[in-house]
Amino acid sequence: MERLILMGDEAIAQAAIDAGIMGAWAYPGTPSTEIFEYIEGHKPADRQIFTQWSANEKTAYEEALGMSYAGGRCIVSMKHVGLNVAADAFMNSAITGANGGLVCIVADDPSMHSSQNEQDTRFFAQFAHVPCLEPSTQQEAYDMVYRALSFSEEIELPVLVRIVTRLAHSRAPVVPQPRIDQPRQPLITDKNRFILLPANARRHWAALIGRWSEVEQSVWDLGLDKLELRGSKLGVIAAGVSWNYLQENLAGVEHEISTMKVGAYPLNKPMLAQLFAHCDQVLVAEDGYPFIEQALRGVLDTPPKPVVGRITGQLPRTGELSPTTLRPALGLPAQPTATPPIANLSGRPPALCKGCPHITSYLALNKVMAEHGDGGRVLSDIGCYTLGALPPYTAIDTCVDMGASVSMAIGAAATGVFPAVAVIGDSTFAHSGMTGLLDAVRANINMVLVILDNDITAMTGRQESALVGSPLIKLLEGIGVDPEHIRVVNPIPKHQEAIEQVFREEIAYTGLSVVIPTRPCIQIRRK
Ligand SMILES: Cc1ncc(C[n+]2csc(CCOP(=O)(O)OP(=O)(O)O)c2C)c(N)n1
Ligand code: SF4
Structure with missing residues (x-):
């Protein structure tokens, strides 16, 4: 083969x-x-x-x-x-x-x-x-x-x-x-x-x-779990990639540690029983939450033998495990680490690409929001445009889960936030923004929804987006957004002032409006 x-x-x-x-x-x-x-x-x-x-x-x-x-x-x-x-x-x-x-x-x-x-x-x-x-x-x-x-x-x-x-x-x-x-x-x-x-x-x-x-x-x-009992009284349960980290640390080392590999759930109770019967203490290495460790400890924290891992602090409670973080818990000395020769390079925070259409939209929005003092908020969402949270734009106030921008703006507007602006990408709008918009339409919420239509799902690698261009406009009209307050703009720098004016007008309108900056992501051709 x-x-x-x-x-x-x-x-x-x-x-x-x-x-x-x-x-x-x-x-x-x-x-x-x-x-x-x-x-x-x-x-x-x-x-x-x-x-x-x-x-x-x-x-x-x-x-x-x-x-x-x-x-x-x-x-x-x-x-x-x-x-x-x-x-x-x-x-x-x-x-x-x-x-x-x-x-x-x-x-x-x-x-x-x-x-x-x-x-x-x-x-x-x-x-x-x-x-x-x-x-x-x-x-x-x-x-x-x-x-x-x-x-x-x-x-x-x-x-x-x-x-x-x-x-x-x-x-x-x-x-x-x-x-x-x-x-x-x-x-x-x-x-x-x-x-x-x-x-x-x-x-x-x-x-x-x-x-x-x-x-x-x-x-x-299915035979996806494996048990190897050895002389020492330490047993290590390792699941998924943590099994690799264990192997990496034990390779070439003379050891007497008993091991159990977990490859499937529900947990293999008969195998666990054998491990617990053999060992005095069990260390659990798992990537993610302490799922196995918690199951073994139970709500009363009374495992049959001491169980250690992420809950008890032998391993870090959050973040990925690695071969290095696992070593001390196995009682192995730390390994020397190489210092990267480029250690002096300064960090590069992620940023919107030069020429990204979202930039003009944010510059225009920032200008108009500033005219309203500090009372307004921009509820945003997940996509490339989330990078608008970072300087030099610092244009958005929230990013929680896909679709939350629209529904959170409804809640904020209902509390008296003005202007209440929601910013969402086309793919995220199709994913779970449109149901929130239906709620906004039915209550004619006083908010401005900005749908950044760049033709694709840019952040995850430029996959096709389910709703862009004219079908998007038709959908907005179909679910009841007043066509007079659906405003399509072209976010190129020379149109920035015109876009600011559109934001001004729609914020001034008491009711729901949708502004759609429409221009393809500049990386689209790379696909
Ligand atoms: C529930 C969920 N599914 C998938 C993702 C991954 N994801 C992050 S942003 C995004 C979509 C971004 O596309 P779009 O809204 O069009 O914005 P763009 O990146 O093009 O500006 C996806 C799929 C996620 N964060 N949450
Ligand atoms: S990939 Fe496209 S949408 Fe994302 S930052 Fe770059 S130009 Fe903007």
Whole structure:
């Protein structure tokens, strides 16, 4: 078999193709974006695979669930906060179950390299009662996804695969498995299965709880956890990429540490029992929250033997683990670190590109907001335009979650903030801004919504955006924004004064207006 050099994201995508998916859906987000991009770019000529960037993670998950319902294998991928958006569909899909293999890949971002939090997806899997697999290498990422698609069919449940940034974005050799045909399960004929009326849902939920110990056993039978008992009384449990950090530290070292590798959840209770019977103390190394450590300690903090890790301070409580942070907890001396020869380089904060259309919009907005003293606020959102928070613009006051700009501006305006301005990008508006706008229209909120239409989803690498140009204007009119207060402007520097005047007029209007600075991102051609 050929050996491929793949990023974790690409290994997952290749596995999904080889295991016979008929569809892949996603909404972009670092570090998961490349999964979908790879599938889109590597569809084998001899098979049909439906691929589409979805409007948001919830629609992506539901589109995949529809394919699973109809019997096809599929994957849906997103970043960790995307699962918050897809949570309604995800939670309920544990109750309907899956028909065709349904694998949801969620990429967590410990240390928040490009995210607003470091939430740990393993809690979501536990919450929903869905098995979760956690690879430690690119090869495992490949093998787990390849297996997860058929496993999902066997247990008739979606399967979640959790990865983290380090695995998603680093490369290693991967040996693929044979490409299989695209299997199709028979259509579901039991009408009650996917109709979650309370009477059905109660029955399905009770059935899931009733067979949960069987599901657990099937997860353990996948053989993804490994136990090695040795002489010393220290045992180390390591999950996902932390297993690599452990291996890196123990390579070439004579040691007697017992180890347990966790590759799947629910946690392997029989294996844990063996480890605890053998060891006097257990150290837990896991990237993300102290999920395993907390489970072992329990609410009363009474584990059968001392358990240490992130909660007890042997490992840092927040941020990514690394081989270096793990060493002292293993009782190993610190390794000498090399001083980079370019240590004197000053830091370079991220910035809007020179010539970015958002710059003119912010310069104009800043000028007009200043005319209103300190009472106004600019509620913003997530995208390249969030960089407007930094000097020299310092143009925005908030950035919380996708779509929050519009709904938070409603709340602020209702409290008397004036001017209340919301700033959102086109992709973010399509993702989850338009529902907030519907609320604003119905209450004719006195606010100005600025939709920065740069034709693409720039921040995550210039993917297509679901709603730009004239369809965007038609939608605004269709949901009831007064056409006289939909103002399209061209954000080039020589139009700045004209744009300021448009902002002035729309702020002066008592009611809802939408201003749309429309000009393509200057990086668009690089795609
Ligand atoms: C729930 C969620 N999904 C995905 C992301 C990743 N993400 C950050 S900004 C963004 C969209 C940016 O596009 P747009 O709104 O068009 O603004 P632009 O970057 O083009 O200025 C995405 C997908 C996220 N932060 N949260
Ligand atoms: S990538 Fe495009 S939208 Fe983002 S800062 Fe650069 S020019 Fe602006």
